[in-house]
Amino acid sequence: MFLRRSVTLAMSLKNYSSEAKNLVAVAVNNQTGVATVTLQRPPVNSLNLELLNELSSALTELEEKKARGIILKSSSDSVFSAGLDIHEFSNTEEGRLKKFWTALQDVWIKLYGHSAPTVACINGHAPAGGCLLALSCEYRVMLKQKTIGLNETKLGIVAPLWFIASMENVIGRRLTELSLTTGKMYTTEEALKIGLIDEIAEDTNDAVSKSENFLKLFQNISPFARSQTKKFIRGNTVQSLVKTREADLKAFIDDITSEKVQKGLKVYMESLKKGK
Numbered sequence: 001m002f003l004r005r006s007v008t009l010a011m012s013l014k015n016y017s018s019e020a021k022n023l024v025a026v027a028v029n030n031q032t033g034v035a036t037v038t039l040q041r042p043p044v045n046s047l048n049l050e051l052l053n054e055l056s057s058a059l060t061e062l063e064e065k066k067a068r069g070i071i072l073k074s075s076s077d078s079v080f081s082a083g084l085d086i087h088e089f090s091n092t093e094e095g096r097l098k099k100f101w102t103a104l105q106d107v108w109i110k111l112y113g114h115s116a117p118t119v120a121c122i123n124g125h126a127p128a129g130g131c132l133l134a135l136s137c138e139y140r141v142m143l144k145q146k147t148i149g150l151n152e153t154k155l156g157i158v159a160p161l162w163f164i165a166s167m168e169n170v171i172g173r174r175l176t177e178l179s180l181t182t183g184k185m186y187t188t189e190e191a192l193k194i195g196l197i198d199e200i201a202e203d204t205n206d207a208v209s210k211s212e213n214f215l216k217l218f219q220n221i222s223p224f225a226r227s228q229t230k231k232f233i234r235g236n237t238v239q240s241l242v243k244t245r246e247a248d249l250k251a252f253i254d255d256i257t258s259e260k261v262q263k264g265l266k267v268y269m270e271s272l273k274k275g276k
């Protein structure tokens with residue numbers, strides 16, 4: 001019975017990415033019903049509007065098809081995601097900035113509150129928005145010798161409350177305050193020490209296998225009981241954004257379009273290029 005349902009799921013989702021622009025690939029394991037969602041926007045999987053829209057659609061489809069688990073990973077072994085595409089912040093196309101932030105809100109709401117158990121297979125660096133995606137999952141496996149953190153203050157910008165809540169719910173208020181105010185990027189080993197990640201992996205294969213092992217914990221647990229429990233635990237955090245989406249959007253647009261922030265972002269991008 002379950003096997004038949006999983007096969008249907010695989011058939012309907014396997015080629016999902018080819019219908020879109022191939023920035024997100026979804027593959028479902030026929031036997032387990034677990035979906036691997038791969039971000040594939042070289043060179044650094046920076047999150048632009050198109051990638052966010054694809055990810056959002058994939059999450060909706062996995063919700064509708066009742067996926068038994070989601071593993072979120074990168075197609076590169078170097079960068080999980082460099083966070084939000086900084087070029088979006090200075091995009092002058094009318095309405096795009098609004099669509100961009102709304103798409104990010106959508107992705108976070110869907111991923112943070114997804115009915116399926118979720119694992120971030122962090123097979124590369126995960127600054128800022130990359131860290132946010134990882135924090136939205138229930139379990140984090142990270143490759144050694146990478147970095148992760150919410151470094152927004154280093155860019156001269158302020159992480160919204162739901163970014164902060166995502167970290168606070170994992171490592172607690174005190175460490176979140178220290179991490180965000182200093183824009184700290186943690187090494188894999190440091191991240192494990194403070195509970196920001198759950199396991200270290202040698203390479204991507206090892207990370208995927210550890211992610212799958214986490215999902216096996218739910219093999220004999222009622223999906224209904226599990227997802228309702230997750231909803232009780234995460235519901236308030238999700239609702240706090242759902243209820244304030246418009247205000248959050250306005251705050252983002254006001255702040256990001258200010259001259260001061262635009263100047264700071266320009267300097268930051270130049271420093272990234274110089275760092276090569």
Ligand SMILES: CC/C=C\CC/C=C/CC(=O)SCCNC(=O)CCNC(=O)[C@H](O)C(C)(C)COP(=O)(O)OP(=O)(O)OC[C@H]1O[C@@H](n2cnc3c(N)ncnc32)[C@H](O)[C@@H]1OP(=O)(O)O
Pocket residue numbers: 043044046078079081082083084085086087125127128129130151152155157158159160251252255256261272273276
């Ligand atoms: C007002 C505020 C309101 C709301 C807050 C908004 C919240 C924002 C959260 C964010 O996510 S902001 C984005 C923050 N991200 C970063 O700070 C990451 C910056 N990138 C890096 O640290 C590194 O690139 C890396 C560690 C991820 C990877 O290093 P490496 O493999 O050595 O690659 P390169 O640095 O050479 O980068 C390759 C290429 O990609 C460009 N790039 C990197 N990150 C971004 C990005 N986030 N957006 C756009 N483009 C990015 C980089 O400039 C290089 O471009 P080239 O043209 O020089 O090849």
